[in-house]
Amino acid sequence: MSASAIELRNISCEFGSQKVLWDLNLKISVGETVAIVGESGCGKSVTMKVMMQLLKPNSGQLKWFGQDVRTLTVQEQRDQRLRLGYLFQGAALFDSLTIYENVAFGLRQVGRYSEQQIQQIVVSRLEEVGLDIEIIRKRPSEISGGMQKRVGLARALALSPEVMFYDEPTTGLDPVNSRRIDDLIHSVKQAHGVTGIIVTHDLRTVQRVADRIVMLYPRRKLADDDSQVIFDGTLAELASSTDARVKEYVGDELNATPQKTSPSHKVTEAA
């Protein structure tokens, strides 16, 4: 059995009187790419933010690489968090900084790299996500949404994380840019062996990049003792699931034969 990268045990998360997550259990193993899917309001993004500890759950246990996060000191938490990268839904680039400064942000915070090393890493990461180096002096508002997503990915990858979180990576992008991002997610896994956790509505992305699919269901529609995870399996199992809720969500979108992104596909070509 492979080691766990991220583990949630009996996690509950409420906002006011609204229960978003209730007694959720989920384990992500090292090296796998897991897609978390489900209808709007089922708690996908909240689950991911809890995993990253950007939101604190009301109860339950979060483990990073087998260690209970609550037992870590503030400094240890910060060090452990550097092993995790996060691509935000809207990229969340800092408006007041240039593209270069955005990608260099995490490296500067760590404080163990010289400015020359930072420059090398920034350039290599931007090239890796297929962006022209000429954009480094621009502000986020001066580049397109697809480019912002790729800069966000370069920023997240700058610290060479072992686990990458992708929050709705293709939402709001045209099909060409969506494919580019899917290719990047795949190439990041191939090149760096990064564990991936993707929250998405886009079943094409799921088809292309996921090893395992977890489907959540809104807590308000479930009985108290029902699990919020209504599906946990491979793409083939998802396509053949007999659960009415799963079938309703998937519809006819999944093809009989999954179309995984070719590992040999070059990101720069797509760009």
Place this chain on the structure above:
Amino acid sequence: MTTSAIQNPINTLGRATQAFCGGFGSLIVFALRMLASVKRGLPRRHVVVPILYEVGVRSVPVVLITGTFIGMVLAVQTYQQFKMMHMESRLGAIITMTLVSELGPVLAATMLAGRVGSAMAAELGTMRVTEQVHAISALGADPINYLVVPRVLACVALIPLLTAIADSVGILAGWLFSWQVLGINSHQYWMYAVQFVTGWDVAAGLIKSVFFGCAIAIIACQQGFHCGAGAEGVGRAATQSFVLSFIAILGLDFLLTVVLNNTYYLIWPEAVSLATSFSGFALPGAW
């Protein structure tokens, strides 16, 4: 009158009290988190300098305009009253005293709560709504240390300086208006200004402005950090920041005036007897 009709205002009052206590408590917790963050280390220079520029340099025009008009308005308003008592030559004393101890610090802080505080609340609110605050955490940095501490430091350091500029410009504008328009003797204006206004009065005004600066920054950052979703949430945070800062400025002004006056009379007890013999009555305690 039915019971529910009586209960409603009581409920409303109860809810308002609860909201006030909750809000105040949240502000205190936020300030303590900020202090804890400072303990772990100060933000880097390249983070602080642009904020110093934004808070300090870009506020100078507003402060100059505010100070100029306060000085001239004070001259116009007090001239008539003092002329009736044939004391118009002492206009310099009242303008300088009012500016350095009360109006300068309070009005400069109010202007800065509008210009700097609301902008901070809106900026941090937008960063929160667009997940930039979460992104800072995700990249291993402390958002309080990166975003709040430099802003508080900038306000604490620069609002007293801006207040000093407002005071100086106000005094100069008051002098120029009194001398050129109202025909007050220039020498007498400065003589009485120096005679009546002590170093303590100037220091008291600047001490107040340090507290005002701290309050403006903490309130603005707290409102930005806890703003609601969307453009409406950001707008509300900016408005709330100004309203709460203004209330805090007035409340702090009262408290600090009492504390500083008591401190003054504690250090120089002879000033109490002088004030009593001059005015003919004694204030309760050292007020």
